[in-house]
Every structure is written in C-alpha cells, then in structure tokens.
Amino acid sequence: MADRRLQVFHAVAKHGSFTRAAEHLFMTQPAVTFQIKQLEEHYNTRLLERGHGKISLTPAGELVLAYAERILGLSEELESRVSELTDELAGVLNIGTSTTIAAYWLPTLLESFKRRYPRVIPRVVVGNSQLTEDRVAARELDLGLIEIVTEQPAIEHRSAARDELMVICQPSHPLAKAKSLRASDLIAYPFITRDPGNAIRELAEEFFEAAGISMNEVTLCAELGSLATVKLLAAEGLGYAIASRAAILRDLREGRIAAVPLEPRLYTPLEVIIPRDKFRSRLITTFADHACEVLAALAGEFATDH
Structure with a gap:
C-alpha cells in the first residue's frame, strides 16, 4: 500500500547509491532514477544531491526520509495485521542465509x-554469515540463518x-x-x-x-x-x-x-x-x-x- 516512490527513495537513501538500491529492489537503475525524479517533482524540491560519485540528502530529503521510514513501517504492519485476520499467512519474507x-x-x-x-513468497539472499548478520542488523532483511552466535545488540x-x-x-x-x-x-x-x-x-x-x-x-x-x-x-x-x-x-x-x-x-x-527492534509480524x-x-x-x- 505504501507509495512506491517512497520505497525507492528510502532504498537510495539507505544504500547511498542508485545502483545498489536498484539491486536491492530488483529494479533497473533508470526505473529507480525515474521514481526519484517523480518524487522530487511531487514535492517541487530537490531531495538528493549528486556529485563526485556520492549521494547525500538535502534538508528536505532528510525530512522525507524520516517520514518515509514511519510510513513504510506502518504500511508493513498494516499488511501483516490484515493478513493475520484471514488466518492465512501471505506476503514476501526477506530471508538472508549463509552459503x-x-x-x-x-x-x-x-x-x-x-x-x-x-x-508466502520467500525472497532469499545468500552470503556469508557475517554479511547476513550485518544486513539483518541494518533491518534490510526480515530474518537470517547463520552459523555464528551473534553478539550484536540490534539482533x-x-x-x-x-x-x-x-x-x-x-x-x-x-x-x-x-x-x-x-x-x-x-x-x-x-x-x-x-x-x-x-x-x-x-x-x-x-x-x-x-x-x-x-x-x-x-x-x-x-x-x-x-x-x-x-x-x-x-x-x-x-x-x-x-x-x-x-x-x-x-x-x-x-x-x-x-x-x-x-x-x-x-x-x-x-x-x-x-x-530486535523491528515490528514482528506473525x-x-x-x-x-x-x-x-x-x-x-x-x-x-x-x-x-x-
């Protein structure tokens, strides 16, 4: 239900790269660029500064990111709560796992x-245990399956x-x-x-x-x-x-x-x-x-x- 433009903007801001955001969202880079352009036109202001191979947020971008995180979190919770009322689990589950x-x-x-x-649609990302642990800690994945005992407080x-x-x-x-x-x-x-x-x-x-x-x-x-x-x-x-x-x-x-x-x-x-601090759906x-x-x-x- 969340605005796709906000999802794309959130990914670009978090990854600091149009290319990495496109890979994470399974989109092409031109499609990501188009979504950002649409969002900037909607608010009639620049949200991202692009230069020297780096991306940074403008003050307006910082504000939009803060609200985007809240909106996307509520949207995820809404989807989960409604599906739970039907007594049938459904939706995408982002899983990280060691090789x-x-x-x-x-x-x-x-x-x-x-x-x-x-x-349920499992979406699996394979990497070594440390990479999987880091992505779960960053809340890029719903959960992970690893071969080390983590000591990260966020997990x-x-x-x-x-x-x-x-x-x-x-x-x-x-x-x-x-x-x-x-x-x-x-x-x-x-x-x-x-x-x-x-x-x-x-x-x-x-x-x-x-x-x-x-x-x-x-x-x-x-x-x-x-x-x-x-x-x-x-x-x-x-x-x-x-x-x-x-x-x-x-x-x-x-x-x-x-x-x-x-x-x-x-x-x-x-x-x-x-x-540890992510909304825990059923x-x-x-x-x-x-x-x-x-x-x-x-x-x-x-x-x-x-």
Missing part, C-alpha cells in the same frame, strides 16, 4: 514451509541446532587414517580455508588459537568462497579442509573424500536471527519457529547418517 545453510539445509526448510503456507538470536565440523581430505591422504585430529596434527599439511567472514573459517582459526597455534604457523593452500571448490581441492589431494558434516554426507557416501573428527570436537551453531515469528524446528530435526538426521 552452507542455503545449500544443505534451506531446501528442506523452504519446501516444508511452502507446503504449509503456499501464499535477537535463537539457537536452533548445531552441526559437527570435521577435517576432510583425499581418502589416501595421511590424515585420513586418524581416528581424531588435534590442531598439532594438522600444521604439517596445507590448509584449504574459507573466505573472510565465513563462520567455519572463524571457528577453524579459533580451534588453532585455542591450541596455542598462530595462523601464521598454518600453511595455507587456498582461500575460497565456494564450498564446492573447497571439497574438490581436498578430494584431489591438494590439502585438507574443515567442513560441516551436513555438507559432506554425499561425498562421504560416494567415497570422494574422507572425514575425521577434530579433537576436541568442534561444532558450528545454526542460528535464526531477527532484528509471518516472521512463524517462519522463525518453523526454522528452529526443522533445523533441529535435520541436525539429528545428519548426525546419524553415515
């Missing part, structure tokens, strides 16, 4: 939720489940023969790690540091954003990696890689996060509850799958 959860947990979660609430988190982290390597690799592996057992071999901001990378670094081993002592083989590439390099014998059990079950069954538990055991948390609450239930059930299945 591992997106690949191995989210399909089952979304399938079961869509069967129960077919009129409320629910611990849904956990997944064991294991060393993965080629079946013929010397490490594959071990029953468990300490940090000191690993430093003689090249380590295939993840990209900065990735939850498993952070947990792996904490694992080494807890054993008194600096990351400067660890021989890096590669730093990768793609889990599929991590598994491929490990399977080809270029080094070892640390990955979650859910992400390697198929590879284990097909014999492409070997997996060995860490000592002490290491787990990645599966967290559902929500902006749709958001229902999905968060469902996510906790399904993630816990899947974690139990993955833990017993060999």
Whole structure:
C-alpha cells in the first residue's frame, strides 16, 4: 500500500547509491532514477544531491526520509495485521542465509514451509554469515540463518541446532587414517580455508588459537568462497579442509573424500536471527519457529547418517 516512490527513495537513501538500491529492489537503475525524479517533482524540491560519485540528502530529503521510514513501517504492519485476520499467512519474507545453510539445509526448510503456507513468497539472499548478520542488523532483511552466535545488540538470536565440523581430505591422504585430529596434527599439511567472514573459517582459526597455534604457523593452500571448490581441492589431494558434516554426507557416501573428527570436537551453531527492534509480524515469528524446528530435526538426521 505504501507509495512506491517512497520505497525507492528510502532504498537510495539507505544504500547511498542508485545502483545498489536498484539491486536491492530488483529494479533497473533508470526505473529507480525515474521514481526519484517523480518524487522530487511531487514535492517541487530537490531531495538528493549528486556529485563526485556520492549521494547525500538535502534538508528536505532528510525530512522525507524520516517520514518515509514511519510510513513504510506502518504500511508493513498494516499488511501483516490484515493478513493475520484471514488466518492465512501471505506476503514476501526477506530471508538472508549463509552459503552452507542455503545449500544443505534451506531446501528442506523452504519446501516444508511452502507446503504449509503456499501464499508466502520467500525472497532469499545468500552470503556469508557475517554479511547476513550485518544486513539483518541494518533491518534490510526480515530474518537470517547463520552459523555464528551473534553478539550484536540490534539482533535477537535463537539457537536452533548445531552441526559437527570435521577435517576432510583425499581418502589416501595421511590424515585420513586418524581416528581424531588435534590442531598439532594438522600444521604439517596445507590448509584449504574459507573466505573472510565465513563462520567455519572463524571457528577453524579459533580451534588453532585455542591450541596455542598462530595462523601464521598454518600453511595455507587456498582461500575460497565456494564450498564446492573447497571439497574438490581436498578430494584431489591438494590439502585438507574443515567442513560441516551436513555438507559432506554425499561425498562421504560416494567415497570422494574422507572425514575425521577434530579433537576436541568442534561444532558450528545454526542460528535464526531477527532484528530486535523491528515490528514482528506473525509471518516472521512463524517462519522463525518453523526454522528452529526443522533445523533441529535435520541436525539429528545428519548426525546419524553415515
């Protein structure tokens, strides 16, 4: 129900860029520019200053932004309240998720939720856990599914489940023969790690540091954003990696890689996060509850799958 021009203006002001606002709104940049022009013509004043590659708000723009945030918030609340009266959940749900959860947990979660609430439209954005956490804290997303325990005061988190982290390597690799592996057992071999901001990378670094081993002592083989590439390099014998059990079950069954538990055991948390001060619709609450239930059930299945 909210004026589309206000939605576009709010996105441009928050992102500080026509291009990023267009990406966030799934619009073209010319369409965003047109909406801003229309709004400025409506108020007969300039709302944005454009220069030197930067966008800033004029005094009138600051005023419009303050009211736009209130109007858009009320519009969202109105839509939610009316849909709740019908007893049928509906509408768009903006979900952020880490790459591992997106690949191995989210399909089952979304399938079961869509069967129960077919009129809900999940809009999923995939990034690493840190990026997802930041976007939820900025209230750009309704909720997130991540693999780190957040300490941001702007976020409320629910611990849904956990997944064991294991060393993965080629079946013929010397490490594959071990029953468990300490940090000191690993430093003689090249380590295939993840990209900065990735939850498993952070947990792996904490694992080494807890054993008194600096990351400067660890021989890096590669730093990768793609889990599929991590598994491929490990399977080809270029080094070892640390990955979650859910992400390697198929590879284990097909014999492409070997997996060995860490000592002490290491787990990645599966967290559902929500902006603490955002209006909490029944749709958001229902999905968060469902996510906790399904993630816990899947974690139990993955833990017993060999």
